[in-house]
Amino acid sequence: APAPPSSRYPRYTREEVGRHRSPQDRVWVTHGTDVFDVTDFVELHPGGAEKLLLAAGGALEPFWALYAVHNQPHVLELLREFKVGELSPDEAPPDPSAAQDPFAGDPPRHPGLRISSRKPFNAETPAELLTERFLTPNELFFTRNHLPVPAVDPGSYRLRVEGPEGRVLSLSLSELRSRFPKHEVTATLQCAGNRRSEMSRVRPVKGLAWDIGAIGTARWGGARLRDVLLHAGFGEERDGEWHVCFEGLDADPGGAPYGASIPYGRAVSAGADVLLAYEMNGEELPRDHGFPVRVVVPGVVGARSVKWLGRVAVSAAESPSHWQQNDYKGFSPCVDWDSVDYSSAPAIQELPVQSAITHPRPGAAVPPGELTVKGYAWSGGGRDVVRVDVSLDGGRTWSVASLAGERAAPGRAWAWRLWELRAPVPAGAQLEIVCKAVDRSYNVQPDTVGPIWNLRGVLSNAWHRVPVTVTR
Amino acid sequence: APAPPSSRYPRYTREEVGRHRSPQDRVWVTHGTDVFDVTDFVELHPGGAEKLLLAAGGALEPFWALYAVHNQPHVLELLREFKVGELSPDEAPPDPSAAQDPFAGDPPRHPGLRISSRKPFNAETPAELLTERFLTPNELFFTRNHLPVPAVDPGSYRLRVEGPEGRVLSLSLSELRSRFPKHEVTATLQCAGNRRSEMSRVRPVKGLAWDIGAIGTARWGGARLRDVLLHAGFGEERDGEWHVCFEGLDADPGGAPYGASIPYGRAVSAGADVLLAYEMNGEELPRDHGFPVRVVVPGVVGARSVKWLGRVAVSAAESPSHWQQNDYKGFSPCVDWDSVDYSSAPAIQELPVQSAITHPRPGAAVPPGELTVKGYAWSGGGRDVVRVDVSLDGGRTWSVASLAGERAAPGRAWAWRLWELRAPVPAGAQLEIVCKAVDRSYNVQPDTVGPIWNLRGVLSNAWHRVPVTVTR
Structure with a gap:
């Protein structure tokens, strides 16, 4: 057999790659045995520069296992442009078992769901079933997960509510249920990307290819966020612009949780019916829908109804989360990935008709x-x-x-x-x-x-x- | 000269016509020397059955002098279908001076306004001037009058506010100015019919042919409606659905004032900034814009910002006014004058983008x-x-x-x-x-x-x- 052609690329050790962890030192990553200098792509990364920098100096595989959106041919093709070398043949290939599947603990799902991505799990209600009932059955309710489903022990669960002047409230599930009146609201949640597949037919877009089923309606039961905020010491009104920030217990490999925020006025309004929900259609919240506690913000894009709620804080700024700052915003059709400026558009809150x-x-x-x-x-x-x-x-x-x-x-x-x-x-x-x-x-x-x-x-x-x- | 052909129609006296004042007795009216049986048209009258019944048994001219929208060829043509007779030659023609021009007392106007109807006066800001300044000058602000401009003496003016349990507040202009803090709001008012002329090009519609100038922005100053309602004894919240009804001092020949209502929640909300305004861009309200006091409901169709405000009342029902019940509502393009059911659509409040x-x-x-x-x-x-x-x-x-x-x-x-x-x-x-x-x-x-x-x-x-x- 003929010898394989010797590569025209320089060879590097993992240790050498590991020295390139910032734009100053250049940002290198590996995929398989290839080495890439992605410095010029950092600011263009659709998931945000910070997310890409988490992988700087090392292998992409553990992150791609989590953000499975990368497992598409065009992503590898884009990466190929940045190839600068190959790993030295002395370097062992990455241990596949090291990139343990972070989604292995996800719950079982109803086979009738139409899956748009498995890892993280995203699936919609089949259109034929969507309007069979006014209330969408829990097991057929669309699921929009950004990260693995966290395994939360209801006994040790605590909701951290950061009150004014450094006071912190720590609520167990039974305290949340017993200290605050249970409030029930029938509300529709809709993903910002519902019906995206129709938009993709005009020109390609980035995102899950939802049909018309990334929407559903449930009877939610829980404590009113208003009651919890007032109990924590906040008032009905606050001068200036304030936001209530939520963090989920789902987190990425860097430890950053899913997060989002809503304006303070909505959070504290009796009429806005914002819930810290622990029931969905009369049952305990299913794991895919935020067990044991999720936010439900009626009338607002689903992305703000944070699941697996771990922390509530009031801030003068919106949530610093990637999903509040650099995603879930609308732009003109003339804006492309080269020209997009996420700070120029407001975070989606209320959705249009x-x-x-x-x-x-x-x-x-x-x-x-x-x-x-x-x-x-x-x-x-x-x-x-x-x-x-x-x-x-x-x-x-x-x-x-x-x-x-x-x-x-x-x-x-x-x-x-x-x-x-x-x-x-x-x-x-x-x-x-x-x-x-x-x-x-x-x-x-x-x-x-x-x-x-x-x-x-x-x-x-x-x-x-x-x-x-x-x-x- | 040849004799005129003798009419083929029966002759009636005014007294005979006067016996036909209800659908039971048939509804007759006269115009010139012609007699019409409009019974079958009463329910189809675009201005409402009650308005047409005001003229039952008598001459149309005094009413048409007020509702000048009738002075169009197609109205006479429509009327002709209902002709059933002629006035006896012994009857004197209606005295033109008897139908005194109810608009004779209207104020002078800026000649730059684009007039869409003179009686009542309706005119818009010329498009070229509309965006020259952020605040529209008072004399160029679009005017939407439904009736003659009332002549209000500011010294004897009283605003009647009907409080709970039969209590009535009667506020002079100086009391309104001195008892309540002056609140200023910069708000745009837009007529529901703005840009109607573009819609008419698709198919004819009923209404004034506004171009793009039935909209304007002013700095309004006055008492907050909220403060007046709370002073009158109402609370921040009321159980159930309530409305705040406004009546103008402008009235039709039957004595019915212009009227409109808004939901109680908006009226009493501090954040909704609803005013009883007595200033417009730092000046006293001009007569065409409601002197001495008008309502300004920010974010809501202009029709609810009642001018020449005479009365405020809280009611379990929306204003019974024609303009709340049978006008200023939206319908599907498939609805025509034969099929329209005004009770099927909500009164316009917030306008779309x-x-x-x-x-x-x-x-x-x-x-x-x-x-x-x-x-x-x-x-x-x-x-x-x-x-x-x-x-x-x-x-x-x-x-x-x-x-x-x-x-x-x-x-x-x-x-x-x-x-x-x-x-x-x-x-x-x-x-x-x-x-x-x-x-x-x-x-x-x-x-x-x-x-x-x-x-x-x-x-x-x-x-x-x-x-x-x-x-x-």
């Missing part, structure tokens, strides 16, 4: 006669949905759908409205079914997705369009 | 080189505008405009943001300039106006499109 068709599904063949179109509609900020218009001809003519359920208290419409429309459809017709909702402030959904396209594929709320064929 | 281009104007020819595009952007509910996207090619590609001014306190962004974009434009190009704004809850404007068309032409907030030619 949204609706989607759950039945029939795109590409379906339906019999002639009466067609029943079904879907959901919801808006952020407690603004109730006042109307859903449905078109069978791509938006040329419209009918008004019937909304199920009852009107919520003004400004506290936290739950979706399910809707349906029955209409005669002639044999052989090609339909483009479209829905659009109107909320209490008469905001509407945009006609098309292109003009709201953004590099992270969030806030995808254009008219939902479902092409359908009527059989003969 | 809005923006428009003030420079250049549609059809303009601009020189090649650098073009400056200017405009305004605003959203309801105190949600600040976070971004304005501008396209020069009809929405295919976008740039981000520069917002002037500063970010407002969260949730209290009551004033518009002026914006501009400078862009190179090549000689001879045909541009379609487009703008669209994004507000704090990431709501956006719809792409096109057709799908938000509604029979009253309100809530017209599609992308603003301005075709422009670049000269050679």
Whole structure:
């Protein structure tokens, strides 16, 4: 057998690679036996410069095991541009068992979930099941995890609430249950990336390819955040701009927890119904949904409803978390990864008006006669949905759908409205079914997705369009 | 000369006409010497059945003098279908001086205003002047009157505030000024019909043909409605759904005042900044803008900011006023005057996100080189505008405009943001300039106006499109 061609790249030891841990010293990483100088990529890293620097001077594999979004061909391709060398043949390959699977402790899941990533686990409710019930069953509720699911012992669990003037409250689960009245709220949670896959069809975006099921509605039970904050010594009002910051017990290899914040006014408002929830649809919180305690911020993007809640603190600044500062923000379609400035856009809080068709599904063949179109509609900020218009001809003519359920208290419409429309459809017709909702402030959904396209594929709320064929 | 043909219609006396004043007895009216049976039209009357019944049994002229919207050819044409007779030749024609012009006492106006109706007076700020200053000068601020401007003597003026348990507060102007702290708020008011003329181009609508200038921003000074309500004996919270109803001192010939209401929660909220204003941009309120006292409800459709305020009352129901119940509501494009059910839609309160281009104007020819595009952007509910996207090619590609001014306190962004974009434009190009704004809850404007068309032409907030030619 012929000898392998000798590499044209210089050889380095792991110890040599380990000297390159900062932009001053250059930032080197390894993947397999290849060595990369990614200094020029640090500031462009979609996950944030700090996250990439955690891996500086060493192997990428343990981090990629955690952030499985990297396991895509284009990531390796991008990396290849930065190759500067290879590990010396004397260096042992990285021990696969050393990169122990941090997701090994994740809970079992319902097989009916549509999985968009396994590690971390992200999965949505199948569209066909989404509007079968007003309350989404726990085991079919969409799951959006950023990190491995932490294993929390309910007996030793403590929620740390940092009060004013350095006072700290440490609440066990039973204290949280017994010291504060239980408050129940029916609220819809929606991921900022719901319906991202429609946006990807315009131009590629970074993020999980959600269909229309990264949304669900549950009856949440827990202590009001307001009650806990007042108990900790905070007042109804605070001069100036303040934020309530949440940290999860889920953390990355550097020890940084998932985190997010909401404005103080919302956190302390009786009308905003923000919960530290320990129940979901009458059951203990499932592990995937934040056992033993999660935040539920009604009317606000799901990313702020921090799961596995470990710490609550009040700060003059928003959460320093990557997910508050450098993710979950909206940008103009003209902004790309070279020009994006995360400090220029506000962190998403209230979401815009949204609706989607759950039945029939795109590409379906339906019999002639009466067609029943079904879907959901919801808006952020407690603004109730006042109307859903449905078109069978791509938006040329419209009918008004019937909304199920009852009107919520003004400004506290936290739950979706399910809707349906029955209409005669002639044999052989090609339909483009479209829905659009109107909320209490008469905001509407945009006609098309292109003009709201953004590099992270969030806030995808254009008219939902479902092409359908009527059989003969 | 030949004799005129004898009419084929029966002849009636005014006294005979006067017996037909209700649907049971049939509803007859006269116009000139013609007699009409409008019974079948009563329920279809766009101004409401009650308004038409005020004229039952008599002449239309005194009412049409007030509601000058009737002085249009299609109204007479519609009326002709209901002709059932003519007045007896013995009846004297109606005395024109009897229908004295109720608008004779209206104040003088700035000649620069673009008038959309003289009686009642409705006029907008010319687009070219709209964004010259952040605060709209009082004499150029758009005027939306529904009735003649009342002549109010400030010395004898009393504001009637109906407190709980039958207690009534009667406040003179000096008491309103001296008993309550003066509060100042910079707020944009926008008519629900702003940009209606774009909607009319899709299909005709009923209403004044506003261009983009039925919007303006002023620094309002007055007592907080909250302070007056608390002084009158109301509490911070009330169980159940309550409304604060306002009545103006402007009234129709039947004595019915202009009226509107807002939810109690907004009225009493410190953060909602609702004013009983007696100052506008540092001056006494002008007569056209409600002298001596008007309501200013920031973030809400102008129709609720009742001018010439006479009465404030708290009620379990919204204002019974025509303008609250049967006007200023949004409907699906599929709803027409035969199918409209005003009880099916909520009264407009918060308005959706809005923006428009003030420079250049549609059809303009601009020189090649650098073009400056200017405009305004605003959203309801105190949600600040976070971004304005501008396209020069009809929405295919976008740039981000520069917002002037500063970010407002969260949730209290009551004033518009002026914006501009400078862009190179090549000689001879045909541009379609487009703008669209994004507000704090990431709501956006719809792409096109057709799908938000509604029979009253309100809530017209599609992308603003301005075709422009670049000269050679």
